[in-house]
Amino acid sequence: MRYGMVIDLKKCIGCMSCQMACKTEKGTPPGIFYRRVFETEVGQYPLAKRVFLPIQCMQCRVPICKEVCPTGATVQREDGIITIDKEKCIGCKACIVACPYPSRMSVKEIRPYYGNKFTPYEQVRYADHRVGTAEKCDFCLPRLEEGLKPACVQTCPTNALYIGNLDDPNSEVSQLIRARSGYQLKPEYGTDPCVYYLS
């Protein structure tokens, strides 16, 4: 079993719903994103257009972050998902500067979104976060364990996101990668990501 994600850039409309669903699901403090939708403009007038690129942890098969972690806080599970042990993370930020993708962030402070008071939701959810440690996407591991899809996949209004087993050649993700020549970002770093893009 190896979890993988397919992102169909042709379907992505840049609505940022996945980014917000992720923030809600993970209860991340201001400034912390496990998932981000980047956008840029390509081409020249009159053919210019906006393109979007959703990014989260690529759950690399050869994770540089795990290699550079001095404490063993970054762990690669049997199913390919990379997790961070908050107890072991010392906040050296070596993983953040070593990751070729913008997928890891250091929690500098935990402050309320609205005014100076934490909302009841924030009071509960911010307990999952610790100042001075690195954080990132884990494909919504608790949801996967309950048999649910990650929040971003669940939310995407255009069904641009797919999650599944890359080891199974008949899974939806494997078929999509084969049929539409799914590609990984920055393959030159040899990280062999488990997130594939279609365009």
Added chain:
Amino acid sequence: MRRMKMAATIKLNPQRSWDWKIAAYLFLAGVGAGAALVGAVAHLLSPSFTPLMQTGLWIGIPLVVVGILFLMWDLGQPTKFIKALNKPGTSWIARGSWILTVFLVLSVVLFGLWIWPFTVLNTMPGAVAVLEVLIAVFALGTVVYTGLLLGASKPIPFWSMPTLPLLFSVSATATGMKASSLLLTLDSLMRGTALPDIIATLARYIAIVIALEIAVVVLHLWGTHQTVTAKFSTLRVLRGPLATQFWLGYVVLGLIIPLLAETLVPGAGAGSEALWIMVAAVLGLIGGFILRLTVVSAGAKTPLPTMGGEIAIPANM
């Protein structure tokens, strides 16, 4: 070619995860280990360099300790620092923590040999030589490590070029020697004695190492033209926001003035000689820190490719 053109038009963001505290860590560890390395090697070659070896330890031990304190300051969870030793197999932070720890232990042991009742071991030249060889090895390890730590960040091409460990090693050796010459000069001034011959010898070697450093820094910056992202870093250094600190702080104050002073001083009068040696050393040390700071601040990650364009990676990711 088309892709190169695209990348040149997007605005990249220099990384902000590591800042001046990491630069201070790399600088202090470099100066401390550089001084100890030169002292140990010189003493192994000739017993006349005993003061240089002793000075190397006087500089090496405290500076490496303070350097480690800067690393700890930069950690998000400083109280868990000891865990940094966990995984030396693949992590350069862990390997560095071990190398610095072993270097400190060996240096403290050698230092201890001058203190009663351990002075008896000092009469065994074999033991001292073995210790010095080990210190030289771990000091060299520390010096090279300061360049390899940044090099482990493969997506930052300005850091992962093979010339960076060389540049930091040469700079660490030069700054270590400058720190030793500063301490030796201050010592002789306080004692009111004439400057020892070792200062003039040291000045000659410092000048050679500075000349080498100039060659390596040129080589490093020249090498960056191969990738668009590394070139972005170099342009920030040469004519961007880091230009003043680089040209004035590093090139003029840190390299050219010390090079001229160390070359011309041995012929100068006795009074100005001590002054120039100290000026060269202090400016050289400031320049050494500015070099680390410039390199750390200039690092930027390669952008993300997307359909027909590229996206710059945010500074904090």
